[in-house]
Amino acid sequence: MLAERGGAAFEDLTARARIRDAALRYFTEYGFTQATIREIARAAGVSPGLVRHHFGSKEALRQACDAYALEALHGFYDQTLNGDRLSHPRSTMDARHTLHPFQRYLARALIDESEAAARIFDDLVAMTERSLIQADRQRPDPPIADAASRAALMVAMALGIPTFHQHISRAVGADIFSDEGDRRVALALLDVHSHSVISPETAASLRDGLDEPGSGSGNRAPFTHSQEEHRHE
Amino acid sequence: MLAERGGAAFEDLTARARIRDAALRYFTEYGFTQATIREIARAAGVSPGLVRHHFGSKEALRQACDAYALEALHGFYDQTLNGDRLSHPRSTMDARHTLHPFQRYLARALIDESEAAARIFDDLVAMTERSLIQADRQRPDPPIADAASRAALMVAMALGIPTFHQHISRAVGADIFSDEGDRRVALALLDVHSHSVISPETAASLRDGLDEPGSGSGNRAPFTHSQEEHRHE
DNA sequence: TAGCTTCCTATACACGTGTACTGTACTCTG
DNA sequence: CAGAGTACAGTACACGTGTATAGGAAGCTA
Numbered sequence: 001m002l003a004e005r006g007g008a009a010f011e012d013l014t015a016r017a018r019i020r021d022a023a024l025r026y027f028t029e030y031g032f033t034q035a036t037i038r039e040i041a042r043a044a045g046v047s048p049g050l051v052r053h054h055f056g057s058k059e060a061l062r063q064a065c066d067a068y069a070l071e072a073l074h075g076f077y078d079q080t081l082n083g084d085r086l087s088h089p090r091s092t093m094d095a096r097h098t099l100h101p102f103q104r105y106l107a108r109a110l111i112d113e114s115e116a117a118a119r120i121f122d123d124l125v126a127m128t129e130r131s132l133i134q135a136d137r138q139r140p141d142p143p144i145a146d147a148a149s150r151a152a153l154m155v156a157m158a159l160g161i162p163t164f165h166q167h168i169s170r171a172v173g174a175d176i177f178s179d180e181g182d183r184r185v186a187l188a189l190l191d192v193h194s195h196s197v198i199s200p201e202t203a204a205s206l207r208d209g210l211d212e213p214g215s216g217s218g219n220r221a222p223f224t225h226s227q228e229e230h231r232h233e
Numbered sequence: 234m235l236a237e238r239g240g241a242a243f244e245d246l247t248a249r250a251r252i253r254d255a256a257l258r259y260f261t262e263y264g265f266t267q268a269t270i271r272e273i274a275r276a277a278g279v280s281p282g283l284v285r286h287h288f289g290s291k292e293a294l295r296q297a298c299d300a301y302a303l304e305a306l307h308g309f310y311d312q313t314l315n316g317d318r319l320s321h322p323r324s325t326m327d328a329r330h331t332l333h334p335f336q337r338y339l340a341r342a343l344i345d346e347s348e349a350a351a352r353i354f355d356d357l358v359a360m361t362e363r364s365l366i367q368a369d370r371q372r373p374d375p376p377i378a379d380a381a382s383r384a385a386l387m388v389a390m391a392l393g394i395p396t397f398h399q400h401i402s403r404a405v406g407a408d409i410f411s412d413e414g415d416r417r418v419a420l421a422l423l424d425v426h427s428h429s430v431i432s433p434e435t436a437a438s439l440r441d442g443l444d445e446p447g448s449g450s451g452n453r454a455p456f457t458h459s460q461e462e463h464r465h466e
Numbered sequence: 467t468a469g470c471t472t473c474c475t476a477t478a479c480a481c482g483t484g485t486a487c488t489g490t491a492c493t494c495t496g
Numbered sequence: 497c498a499g500a501g502t503a504c505a506g507t508a509c510a511c512g513t514g515t516a517t518a519g520g521a522a523g524c525t526a
Binding site for chain 2: 110118121122152155158167170195202
């Protein structure tokens with residue numbers, strides 16, 4: 001059985017809320033199909049029959065979780081987009097911490113092809129796209145790709161972190177959802193995102209290479225761009 | 234049924250190879266659990282019993298696929314690390330294209346907690362780490378995080394692309410595994426990787442913010458780093 | 467040709483899982 | 497107090513899936 005949420009007191013929640021929370025955790029950890037109603041019910045301390053009573057079906061339970069995660073994420077992003085953030089950094093920090101489970105849930109739901117999750121993804125892309133367009137104005141060189149494509153890649157790459165958290169944790173040497181692991185990841189991300197992997201000149205030459213005929217695919221291999229970089233420099 | 238591979242002729246392959254190829258595709262598309270032996274057998278044009286005859290069990294079939302993918306990936310990376318790449322860019326392009334399915338398989342296997350996939354992930358991290366250490370020598374400022382952590386994050390983010398390919402495709406407007414979609418992704422990745430999201434000054438101030446006490450977690454929220462950036466500038 | 471191995475199919479079984487149904491206790495309302 | 501509606505448990509069923517087993521067809525060797 002998965003560990004219970006540290007947040008609200010287990011007994012104080014209604015059975016419906018306990019089921020929803022347990023489903024959130026099991027869907028996140030094992031995926032929609034492998035998570036079983038029986039296990040979720042056991043984690044919530046109720047009978048399997050009660051799950052059906054409250055939610056009707058497993059699919060409806062998923063949708064309830066989707067709606068709950070959507071609400072949590074939207075609430076956070078609305079808050080972030082307001083000016084509150086700079087004035088109350090501490091509370092935003094806590095909110096972000098609270099948000100971790102929902103990010104993991106979202107990543108898993110996207111893999112499990114949830115409709116609602118796909119909509120959230122598109123929302124995130126739209127938000128990122130707006131930010132990119134704003135940032136583009138301060139760039140000396142014009143972007144060589146549309147903002148939507150860049151935004152989608154950034155969101156997907158960001159979601160790669162919670163998706164492969166256990167493998168990252170192995171390399172980092174601490175669970176990235178623990179305080180220590182989270183701190184190391186934050187530092188590493190800060191470093192990675194403040195140093196571009198490809199120099200503008202290399203990018204230009206690679207871009208020229210893309211236009212040449214032959215196999216229509218470009219030089220965009222994951223895993224390899226860093227290696228390619230030093231070869232060129 | 235999934236589309237057959239365009240590569241080798243379907244009828245020319247041995248039944249064992251057809252089963253392995255079909256399993257590769259189904260494991261990639263639906264994950265290990267949801268992919269069924271019966272569907273794999275149907276896609277391979279054989280009976281379910283033959284799958285057991287050749288591989289013994291579903292788990293053993295998975296390991297065979299893992300070994301096959303590992304071989305393909307290692308073959309490619311060995312080739313990339315040699316000097317061949319610059320002298321034969323075309324062939325490497327084709328190799329990378331051939332590699333796409335294996336990258337997708339790897340990403341899915343990592344989610345499905347395959348032992349072998351985890352080893353491949355660690356190998357990729359080690360390779361990326363070596364490249365980072367080499368690149369660090371040319372940096373004016375010292376890295377604020379160890380190379381292993383940065384490498385793990387880079388690999389995980391890179392794997393986010395094949396993992397969420399269908400959602401990226403929606404934003405890009407074309408299947409990212411098609412020639413046109415792949416070209417757009419290549420351009421967008423070139424642009425993203427040649428322009429750092431965070432300026433060094435902002436990174437420094439954010440880093441200082443990490444050290445302050447309070448909620449132990451750092452400012453590393455996915456989805457939000459780009460927005461935070463312009464707020465600070 | 468005889469015998470053996472390998473490739474392959476078809477059938478059967480055990481098990482887990484989602485779902486439906488029945489029954490029971492509790493609560494709320496008039 | 498009476499009745500209804502709700503929250504819950506327990507059981508039963510249908511179905512899909514991995515696996516085991518038996519048996520047949522094809523090719524190879526002596």
